[in-house]
């Protein structure tokens with residue numbers, strides 16, 4: 194399951210991103226100093242990202258198109274990372 198459905202990352206300054214794959218903060222979802230985590234979790238911005246993930250359209254999310262984690266869904270060279278051992 195995509196991290197976009199599982200977690201949020203909150204920076205020490207309160208800025209919230211969808212996962213550790215966005216360490217450059219290309220997509221800031223909100224500021225925990227100003228908005229509740231629940232509101233950020235239910236935000237339209239994150240909802241749109243989840244819909245794209247659900248539809249397998251990772252490439253349309255800027256950070257996700259660059260992320261190695263999304264590749265496990267494409268059957269490429271990163272598959273070995275996700276196989277059960």
Ligand code: SF4
Nearest residue numbers: 212214257260262263
């Ligand atoms: S594909 Fe990468 S950047 Fe996008 S939500 Fe998943 S882990 Fe984060």
